[in-house]
Amino acid sequence: MTAVKARVAQGTPCWVSLMTDDLEGAKTFYRALLGWEFGPGPSQLGVYVRATLNGAKVAGLGDQPLGTGHPVEWTTYFAVDQADDVAQRIRECGGTVAVGPLQAADAGRLAIASDIAGAVFGLWQGEQHHGWDVRNVPGAPAWAELLTPDREADAFYDTVFGPGVERTVRPGDLRDGPPRWRVHFTVADPDLTATQAERLGGRVLVAPHDTERGRVARLADPQGGRFSVVGAAL
Numbered sequence: 001m002t003a004v005k006a007r008v009a010q011g012t013p014c015w016v017s018l019m020t021d022d023l024e025g026a027k028t029f030y031r032a033l034l035g036w037e038f039g040p041g042p043s044q045l046g047v048y049v050r051a052t053l054n055g056a057k058v059a060g061l062g063d064q065p066l067g068t069g070h071p072v073e074w075t076t077y078f079a080v081d082q083a084d085d086v087a088q089r090i091r092e093c094g095g096t097v098a099v100g101p102l103q104a105a106d107a108g109r110l111a112i113a114s115d116i117a118g119a120v121f122g123l124w125q126g127e128q129h130h131g132w133d134v135r136n137v138p139g140a141p142a143w144a145e146l147l148t149p150d151r152e153a154d155a156f157y158d159t160v161f162g163p164g165v166e167r168t169v170r171p172g173d174l175r176d177g178p179p180r181w182r183v184h185f186t187v188a189d190p191d192l193t194a195t196q197a198e199r200l201g202g203r204v205l206v207a208p209h210d211t212e213r214g215r216v217a218r219l220a221d222p223q224g225g226r227f228s229v230v231g232a233a234l
Helices: 021-036 083-092 153-161 191-198
Strands: 015-022 037-038 048-053 057-064 073-079 096-104 108-114 120-126 141-148 168-171 180-187 201-209 214-220 224-233
Touching: 015 021, 015 120, 015 141, 021 037, 021 048, 021 057, 021 191, 073 180, 073 224, 083 096, 083 108, 083 120, 083 153, 096 120, 120 180, 180 191, 191 201, 191 214, 191 224
Parallel strands: 015 057, 073 120, 141 168, 180 224
Antiparallel strands: 015 073, 037 048, 048 057, 096 108, 108 120, 141 180, 201 214, 214 224
């Protein structure tokens, strides 16, 4: 288990957030699949809830009205010291800042951006809320990896965030969608979780299989939000 209670280094993934067109349906799915409960979160971008696991914050879910044209997708947020400065570097490096930076009450300051290949990610300048409280336990985030056709992606992120932060980048691995940051959640049994996801109305995009980082499955929730699950380390 990895407990995270304080500010983390710039460029480190610190939060994941799902924008969905059926917030109540998503809450039902993830409550049953990952054991989450939900409480209120900042409302600057609309209705938003924080998911908790035994009282520890692990993720956020937001309401995305029907008809916006935006896909239902998980977004990975990276810790930053100054969101406005990092947003400017993103623009200078050829990326796009679509939202913000803006203040999320006293929780922190955020922006939503995309890299030069179009992979969407967030910036989070934590104040009262620094990100997830726990990782690498069943129901909590494990890691995020970048799926991209851009073999120079590391250079973009090094320039934006600064070098020295380890990232998982998989150039050319776009088998089930466009360039994006893919979040992995830890589970006790990926095979059982994949079966449960289907019973709850989700889909198995890639069946459970063994990798160098453990047993992994790629799933989608009933609204289409894609994510992966990985078996907890024994």
